[in-house]
Each structure stands twice: as structure tokens, then as C-alpha cells.
Amino acid sequence: MISVVIIGAGNVATHLYRAFKAAENISVIQWYNRNLDTLKPYAKEVEIVNDLSALKEADLYLLAVSDDAIKSLTNKLPFENRLVAHTSGSVGIYDIDKKHKRGVFYPLQSFSKAAKLDFANVPICIEALESKDYHVLKNLAISIGSPTKKVNTDQRRVLHLAAVFVNNFTNQLYRVAHEITESEGAEFDLLKPLILETAKKVQDLSPYKAQTGPAKRNDKKTMRKHLKLLNETPHHKAIYELLTESIQRTHGRKKL
Amino acid sequence: MISVVIIGAGNVATHLYRAFKAAENISVIQWYNRNLDTLKPYAKEVEIVNDLSALKEADLYLLAVSDDAIKSLTNKLPFENRLVAHTSGSVGIYDIDKKHKRGVFYPLQSFSKAAKLDFANVPICIEALESKDYHVLKNLAISIGSPTKKVNTDQRRVLHLAAVFVNNFTNQLYRVAHEITESEGAEFDLLKPLILETAKKVQDLSPYKAQTGPAKRNDKKTMRKHLKLLNETPHHKAIYELLTESIQRTHGRKKL
Known part of the structure; x- marks a missing residue:
């Protein structure tokens, strides 16, 4: 006891x-x-x-x-x-x-x-x-x-910091997605299975191996379309640009 | 048929x-x-x-x-x-x-x-x-x-864009968390339940209501500690700053 x-x-x-x-x-x-x-x-x-x-x-x-x-x-x-x-x-x-x-x-x-x-x-x-x-x-x-x-204390500190990335920051990306879909009257609900699948995928696969999408394959045409859609929300655009750059850094692609 | x-x-x-x-x-x-x-x-x-x-x-x-x-x-x-x-x-x-x-x-x-x-x-x-x-x-x-x-086509385009945020960009945050934990020899695996819980939470709750953490409650001391840990990885630090700002914009807090 x-x-x-x-x-x-x-x-x-x-x-x-x-x-x-x-x-x-x-x-x-x-x-x-x-x-x-x-x-x-x-x-x-x-x-x-x-x-x-x-x-x-x-x-x-x-x-x-x-x-x-x-x-x-x-x-x-x-x-x-x-x-x-x-x-x-x-x-x-x-x-x-x-x-x-x-x-x-x-x-x-x-x-x-x-x-x-x-x-x-x-x-x-x-x-x-x-x-x-x-x-x-x-x-x-x-x-x-x-x-x-x-x-140990150093490891705990970086885990606490990393938790902010996978929890608070990830949740904020969900929030931005919510704002983006609502701007055209589309339903955020349609994204929920994808949100869950994305989290499930890295339970067995490293985030490195799990990555897909236009930034990773350097699909400039799609990225240009996306950036155009974000022209009127510069703070969303800044997130798009920074995380695209981060993906390309990780996967050895050139910058936008 | x-x-x-x-x-x-x-x-x-x-x-x-x-x-x-x-x-x-x-x-x-x-x-x-x-x-x-x-x-x-x-x-x-x-x-x-x-x-x-x-x-x-x-x-x-x-x-x-x-x-x-x-x-x-x-x-x-x-x-x-x-x-x-x-x-x-x-x-x-x-x-x-x-x-x-x-x-x-x-x-x-x-x-x-x-x-x-x-x-x-x-x-x-x-x-x-x-x-x-x-x-x-x-x-x-x-x-x-x-x-x-x-x-319709406009709605589909924003859904496609929003999918990049909740899938590719979220996965990149997992990747950054992986790099952060590995820098101190901590285990990324410890974050997997939190990753799943974060995705599950917004199945029933809006991302707005689901948000927690130092950026939302404007906990400057914790944020300063985190930024200090990121001093040697400026591209991680830039993501921390931008998403913190985004959370504070959403929740009506002052900037860092």
C-alpha cells in the first residue's frame, strides 16, 4: 500500500x-x-x-x-x-x-x-x-x-516542449483548417477522419516516412494554387509558407 | 449495378x-x-x-x-x-x-x-x-x-487546402517534435498517446474549445523557457513563434 x-x-x-x-x-x-x-x-x-x-x-x-x-x-x-x-x-x-x-x-x-x-x-x-x-x-x-x-530533467523539458508542438500547435492547425473551410461554407467535419488517420499513421510509422503532399513532392503548381487561396489571410499564408519550407528542409527539397 | x-x-x-x-x-x-x-x-x-x-x-x-x-x-x-x-x-x-x-x-x-x-x-x-x-x-x-x-469546386479547393494543414503540416509538427526529443535522447514514443488524444479531442469539440497550453493562457515564463531551448534550431523556433502568435490571435491574447 x-x-x-x-x-x-x-x-x-x-x-x-x-x-x-x-x-x-x-x-x-x-x-x-x-x-x-x-x-x-x-x-x-x-x-x-x-x-x-x-x-x-x-x-x-x-x-x-x-x-x-x-x-x-x-x-x-x-x-x-x-x-x-x-x-x-x-x-x-x-x-x-x-x-x-x-x-x-x-x-x-x-x-x-x-x-x-x-x-x-x-x-x-x-x-x-x-x-x-x-x-x-x-x-x-x-x-x-x-x-x-x-x-531526466533535460529530457523532460524537451518532452514538454515537444508536447506543445504535437498538442497545442497541432490543435491550432486544426483551428486554421476550420477557418479556411468556413470561409467557403464547407464543413470542417469532413476533415475529421483525416485528422484521426494522420495521428494514427505515426503510431506505427515515423513522421518522416508518413509524410506526403505537395510540399514533399515539390508540386509547385498545387502550392501556387494554395497560396493564391490564402492571399486574403496573410497569417494563414505565413503558416503555409513556413511549414512548407520546414517539410522541404526535412525532405531535402528546394525552397518555394 | x-x-x-x-x-x-x-x-x-x-x-x-x-x-x-x-x-x-x-x-x-x-x-x-x-x-x-x-x-x-x-x-x-x-x-x-x-x-x-x-x-x-x-x-x-x-x-x-x-x-x-x-x-x-x-x-x-x-x-x-x-x-x-x-x-x-x-x-x-x-x-x-x-x-x-x-x-x-x-x-x-x-x-x-x-x-x-x-x-x-x-x-x-x-x-x-x-x-x-x-x-x-x-x-x-x-x-x-x-x-x-x-x-462545389470552391468548397472542394478549400477542403483540399485545409487537408494540407491537418495532414501534411500536422505531420511535420510531429516530425519537429521527433527532432526535439531526439536532441536530448528522449523517446518520441512517449508523445504518441498525446498525438492520438489531440486528434480524438476535436472529433467532438471544436479546435477553438479544445485549445490549452502556454500560448493560450499567455504563460510567458513557460514560453520563454521553450524559446530558450530552441535557440540553436532557429527554424524550429520560427515555427514556435508563428504558431504561438496564431493561437494568441485566435484567443485574443497579446503577442509574445
């Missing part, structure tokens, strides 16, 4: 809380948040607290709080030599106050409030300074059915 | 051929290609030809050839007043020689050689000048299990 105190009440904290509660060998002994109101709906099933001095002894104190709060919050924790881990992609392990045993438990996935999440699809990137602590964090991840990977 | 002559032997032609063969009420009576060698593997199951003058009468002549070949090829067809449709996203319906009944049968999906394709996931965008011809093309699509949509 792993005993855990969760600190924070955002999306990541809430999803982790639910997964921990559903796991057989994890006991959430307290859930802390500065503002207790957010936690009130859970008061019947877990002890909720907003006073750091009331924290009980646990195998792990898991901080799912904003990046900026990690350093000072770990400093304020009124105990030492216990395992304290944060869940951030971009904060270093040494930002945790050195009076603690330190770790990182970074779930590499997009968390939204409503959607249910299957933790089998959430790789957990784990970092710890001591082997014993690493195994506590790894067992925690395994207990909620997540794949795990040992990842 | 709809009788079809397929013209062309690329990926689209081959996938359509297989789907037509498997459909109960479609008869592929001939398959034409200038170079007959490409079609040889199919010679036992369908009549293959490389001579336009040998084409038999059919309900539909479906051209799955390169965009540039459509106009002249339809002009060379040695008959008139029969239904001739192309499968291109960016070529107008009037590029088909006017001696024919004209149509467009544009499958909005990415076709690769190897991967099997379920046509239930391939929306067919249909255009025709006569209602009767429209219904032939629509029945053809329904017979292979595809959803259909009436789409």
Missing part, C-alpha cells in the same frame, strides 16, 4: 485523485488545497485540508500545482526527509526544497476537466535522486495502469 | 479499385493505365488496357490521375456524352472536356500504398452538373460505405 497526500486541486490533481482512489494499493490519506471550497465535493470520501501544518505522514507528497508555486510550497512544508514529487514538465527536480527526498512524476498527456482519462494512455515520466524513491513513484504509476519511463 | 472504368494506377486508383471490387453492386469492367505493367498483377481479375480506343461503354469513367493530366486526358477520350469524373481536390469540374457529362468524386483522406483503408472513414465530396450524374456518384460512394457530401 502506497500512502499519498495530494497537494493542489487543478485538472491534473483531480484526475490523479480519481485514478488513485480507484487503484487497489494506493491510499489517498489527505488532499490539500489553499482554497478548501474547491475540495468540498470530495469531503465525504477523503480528508481535505488547507493547513500545511495538518499534513499527516505519508509515503509521498504529490504536488500538482502551478510551476511557479512549486519552489516556495516545498520550502513551506513543515517536515523533512520525506518523498516530495512535483508533476510539472518544465520545472527541475532541484527546485524542490533540498530538505526533502525529491522526485518528479510527470504525466505526459493533455488533461481537460470533463473528459474521462484512461491512464493506460498517460505515460508517466519519472525522475528521482534515490533508487528507493524512484521505485515508489514507479509503483504508483503502475498501480494506475500507466506506462512509465525514467526521464 | 454501376459499371465503372478506372483510369490511372496510383494509390487512389488502387484503393478505389479494391473497394469497388469488394462492393456488391459495382462492376469494374476495365482498368486503364498508359503503362500496362503497373496493372499486370490484376490482369486475372479485371480487364486491363492501355489503349483509350479500347474502352468499353460504362456508367462512369473515373479518372484517378495527376492533376495536370486531367484536362488533356478527358479531351482524348474517344467518346462523348458519357459520365466522366475526376478524383482531384484542386481541379475544377470544368477542366473536364465539355463533350462529356462531368463530375467530381473526391475522397478526402490520405492514401498510402500499404495501409488498408476502411472507406467508412473516407468522406467523398461529390460534384456534378446534372442531378442524374450526381446520384450515380453518390450511389457509388454509398456502395463502398463512404459518407458523402455535395461540395
